[in-house]
Each structure stands twice: as C-alpha cells, then as structure tokens.
Amino acid sequence: MINLTLLGATGSIGQSTLSVVDLHPQTFNVFALSANTNWQQMLSLCEQYQPSFAVMTDEAAAEQLSQQLQNDTTVLSGAKALETIASHADTDQVMAAIVGAAGMASSLAAAKAGKRIMLANKESLVLAGDIFMQAVKDNNAELIPVDSEHSAIFQCLQGGTSGLNKIQLTASGGPFLHTPLSELTNITPDQACAHPNWSMGRKISVDSATMMNKGLEVIEAHYLFNLPAEKIDLVMHPQSIIHSSVYFDDGSTLSQMGNPDMRTVISYAMSYPQRIASGVEALDLTQNSPLEFYAPDFNKFSCLRLAFEALKQGGSAMGTINAANEVAVASFLDEKIKFLDIAKIIEKTLEDSSHFYPTCLSEVIENDQTARLIASKLTQSYV
Numbered sequence: 411m412i413n414l415t416l417l418g419a420t421g422s423i424g425q426s427t428l429s430v431v432d433l434h435p436q437t438f439n440v441f442a443l444s445a446n447t448n449w450q451q452m453l454s455l456c457e458q459y460q461p462s463f464a465v466m467t468d469e470a471a472a473e474q475l476s477q478q479l480q481n482d483t484t485v486l487s488g489a490k491a492l493e494t495i496a497s498h499a500d501t502d503q504v505m506a507a508i509v510g511a512a513g514m515a516s517s518l519a520a521a522k523a524g525k526r527i528m529l530a531n532k533e534s535l536v537l538a539g540d541i542f543m544q545a546v547k548d549n550n551a552e553l554i555p556v557d558s559e560h561s562a563i564f565q566c567l568q569g570g571t572s573g574l575n576k577i578q579l580t581a582s583g584g585p586f587l588h589t590p591l592s593e594l595t596n597i598t599p600d601q602a603c604a605h606p607n608w609s610m611g612r613k614i615s616v617d618s619a620t621m622m623n624k625g626l627e628v629i630e631a632h633y634l635f636n637l638p639a640e641k642i643d644l645v646m647h648p649q650s651i652i653h654s655s656v657y658f659d660d661g662s663t664l665s666q667m668g669n670p671d672m673r674t675v676i677s678y679a680m681s682y683p684q685r686i687a688s689g690v691e692a693l694d695l696t697q698n699s700p701l702e703f704y705a706p707d708f709n710k711f712s713c714l715r716l717a718f719e720a721l722k723q724g725g726s727a728m729g730t731i732n733a734a735n736e737v738a739v740a741s742f743l744d745e746k747i748k749f750l751d752i753a754k755i756i757e758k759t760l761e762d763s764s765h766f767y768p769t770c771l772s773e774v775i776e777n778d779q780t781a782r783l784i785a786s787k788l789t790q791s792y793v
C-alpha cells in the first residue's frame with residue numbers, strides 16, 4: 411500500500427485526488443488529510459477514509475473536529491502540523507494541494523524529507539523556487555507536477571530533453587478570451603469564476619480570467635524544467651484539449667491531449683511511471699473540432715506581461731507579484747475592487763517593493779508579508 415498525505419483535502423484538487431483513490435483502494439491508503447477551517451467536511455472524510463492524522467490549520471476547527479470524531483484518527487492543529495504530516499516517516503506520497511502561499515512550508519518539508527511530492531501548489535515554486543528545487547535535489551525527493559500544462563510537458567519529455575528547443579504552455583484564455591478590454595471593467599466575481607472548461611476553486615478561477623494563473627505557470631515551468639523565459643512560449647487554445655507542447659530542433663512537436671479533467675494529471679502523478687485508470691473518459695476528437703489556437707494578447711492580459719517581467723527580474727519579484735495578486739483577488743472576490751484593478755495593484759506593488767534574492771524561507775515569508783501590506787494599502791485606494 412502507498413501511504414498518501416493529502417494537503418488541502420477539502421479543495422478541488424483534494425476531492426479529485428480522493429476520487430482517484432476510490433478507484434484503487436488496494437493501492438492507496440489515505441494516511442493523513444488536511445484542511446483549513448471546514449471541520450464538518452473533514453469529519454465526513456475522516457469517517458470515510460479513517461486516516462491516521464487529520465490536520466485542521468484553524469485551532470477552533472481542530473477542537474470541533476476532535477470533539478465530534480469517534481475513531482482513532484489523531485487530530486492536530488496549526489500550520490506546523492502540516493509539515494509534520496508532509497514529512498512523516500510513514501508518508502510515501504504528498505499531494506500538495508493547499509491554495510496560496512500557505513502551502514509553501516509543507517511542500518518544502520516534504521522535499522526535505524525526500525518524499526514524492528505531487529505539486530499542485532504552484533506558489534511553492536513561484537515564491538521559493540530556488541530554495542525548493544535545491545531541497546528536492548539535496549534530498550532525492552521526487553517532484554511530479556500536478557498542473558495540466560506542466561504534467562503535459564513532463565509527459566512529453568519522458569524520452570529526454572535532447573534537442574529540446576522550447577516548451578509551449580497552452581492557455582484557454584478563461585471566460586474573457588474574446589471579450590474586448592473595454593468590456594472588462596464591470597465584471598463580477600461570478601462572471602470571472604465561470605470558467606468554460608475547468609471546474610476549479612474560486613481563487614484560481616479568477617487567476618484564469620486575468621491570466622495571472624498562466625503567468626504563475628510560466629514561473630512554475632521555469633523551475634520545473636530549468637528553462638529561461640525565452641524558451642517558454644504561450645498559445646491560446648480555448649478548447650483545452652491540447653494541454654501543452656514541446657518543440658524539438660528537428661522540427662518535431664510533441665503534445666499531450668485529453669479531456670480537461672485534473673483526475674488524469676493526479677492519477678499520473680500518483681502512479682508514475684505506470685498509468686492507472688482515473689475515471690476520466692477517453693477523448694473523442696470528433697466531438698472537439700475545430701481545435702483553435704491564437705497568439706496571447708499581452709495588452710489585454712497585463713498580468714501575463716507582469717509575470718514575465720517578474721521572472722526576468724528574478725529573486726523576490728516573483729513572490730511580490732504573487733502576494734499582491736492574492737490580496738487583490740481576495741478583494742475582488744469580496745467585491746471591494748474592480749476586475750481590472752487586480753493588475754494595477756500588482757504592477758504598483760512590484761514598483762513599490764524592494765528587490766532582493768531570498769536565501770531562506772524566512773526571507774521569502776518576510777517579502778511575502780511586506781508585499782501583502784503594500785498591496786493591501788493600495789487596495790484601499792481603489793475601494
């Protein structure tokens with residue numbers, strides 16, 4: 411049995427991971443689960459999966475959970491407990507599916523403990539890419555991407571990187587691919603979260619609408635595949651059938667295709683290098699024509715431009731834009747700022763922040779907090 415620690419069990423990736431586990435109960439054992447505040451959902455997950463550990467980062471929620479829970483699961487609370495279950499000696503695989511910078515320390519703990527890390531939390535790479543990749547290398551950890559584009563590239567590179575010319579991430583363009591910039595002013599959170607192809611958490615859905623998600627993915631790809639910004643290309647592909655491509659010097663291009671469903675990506679990470687059933691239906695190309703491709707519009711989607719800028723600056727700039735984005739997206743979801751203010755707040759936060767090269771997690775966290783303060787103040791001026 412493979413012991414799985416699932417960080418972010420109550421989220422979209424968490425739920426899809428458990429549905430893959432349900433198909434293979436003889437192979438995967440749910441060893442530990444984590445969630446932030448939703449103890450009611452955690453209670454029913456604990457009853458169903460009987461994990462050894464359940465972590466609620468929120469202390470009051472942990473208290474509620476342990477009062478209600480009737481089985482042998484040990485309930486832990488606080489952010490440090492995430493690191494405990496991620497690095498536990500009995501953990502084989504860690505699905506890192508917490509959203510935001512809150513997921514960084516536990517992913518790093520899994521890397522330091524030499525685990526198989528199935529990384530959905532792209533923020534770990536965006537904020538602390540250098541430190542994280544070094545920890546993976548130093549501790550012989552196994553890093554498998556859980557992001558459809560990066561999984562596609564990872565799959566296409568199974569034959570090696572000889573003659574690799576560039577990689578190309580596909581982007582659906584979200585709900586506003588064909589909406590003119592002038593019509594984006596009064597977009598509501600529900601409109602921004604109505605993604606045409608993928609069903610995801612609200613924060614990442616807004617990131618898809620602004621295309622900051624793709625920007626963060628460019629940074630993620632830079633670290634995962636050790637490539638400079640010039641070798642990372644983008645193409646808009648509204649059907650989300652081709653998940654990404656790699657281009658070789660001999661004129662060959664390899665792409666990975668499939669229905670847009672994260673269970674394919676998740677099951678591949680869990681079973682790699684084997685493949686197992688994921689519950690996703692086989693692709694029917696005849697039902698998906700035509701497949702369309704467009705060049706990205708960096709003017710309309712200024713978050714994309716900002717992400718490339720931050721990657722070129724390197725160091726703290728990537729954490730700065732991520733922090734500003736998290737603050738701005740939360741304010742947008744609370745209907746305090748407008749959709750187009752998100753990019754303005756990120757750009758101004760980047761301008762107003764000092765730039766340096768973090769050497770440890772505490773410097774990364776300090777930069778994250780400073781950038782959040784700057785972004786929060788800026789947000790007030792847009793309210």
Ligand code: NAD
Pocket residue numbers: 417418419420421422423424444445446447448467506507508509510512530531532533556557558608609610611612613614672
């Ligand atoms: P989600 O919002 O649905 O779930 C987030 C999970 O994190 C929940 O279990 C929640 O309890 C937990 N969490 C939230 N804040 C926390 C905190 N402060 N401390 C501890 N736990 C906390 O998010 P999601 O859509 O499942 O995305 C998770 C990660 O996967 C993100 O980094 C996202 O970018 C990435 N990702 C998601 C998808 C997708 O299809 N959903 C695709 C690619 C990558």
Ligand code: MG
Pocket residue numbers: 557558559627
């Ligand atoms: Mg993605």
